[in-house]
Amino acid sequence: MALNNERLRARVTVLESRVARLEAALVSPAGEQPRCMQAVARFYGITTEDLLGRCRRWEYAWPRFVCWSLLQDHGWSTVRIAEQFGRDHGTIGHGLRVVRERCEVEPQLLSVIETLQKQAA
Numbered sequence: 001m002a003l004n005n006e007r008l009r010a011r012v013t014v015l016e017s018r019v020a021r022l023e024a025a026l027v028s029p030a031g032e033q034p035r036c037m038q039a040v041a042r043f044y045g046i047t048t049e050d051l052l053g054r055c056r057r058w059e060y061a062w063p064r065f066v067c068w069s070l071l072q073d074h075g076w077s078t079v080r081i082a083e084q085f086g087r088d089h090g091t092i093g094h095g096l097r098v099v100r101e102r103c104e105v106e107p108q109l110l111s112v113i114e115t116l117q118k119q120a121a
Helices: 002-026 032-044 048-052 058-073 078-085 089-105 108-120
Strands: none
Touching: 032 048, 032 058, 032 108, 048 058, 058 078, 058 089, 058 108, 078 089, 089 108
8 A cells, every 4th residue: 555655746746746747837037928929839839738738749849849939049059959948958959950950941831930939039
C-alpha cells in the first residue's frame, strides 16, 4: 500500500510540474507570446494548447514551428522558447530551420508569416 501511495505522489508531482510549465507558457513577462500564439492558432484553426502540445502531426507541428519563428523575430532566444514550450533548444533550432527551408522553396509562406507578425504585434 505504501508503495502505491509513493507512486501516486510521484505521479502527482510530475503532473503538477507539467501544469506549471503550461501556465508559464501562457503568461509571458513581455506579453508577446500569448498574442503570437493566439494569432498562429487562430490562423491555422487549432488551439493554443495544440501549440504547446506534444503531437508531431504536421497540422500541429508546422504552426508550432511558425510560432517559434515569430517568437525568435520578437527577440526570444531558442533557450527561452524551449523553456516556454517544454522542449530542448535543439528541437527549437530544428523547427526554425524547417521554417527557413520551406520559405526558400515556397516564397508565398513569407507573406503568411508577415501577416502573422502584424497580427501578433
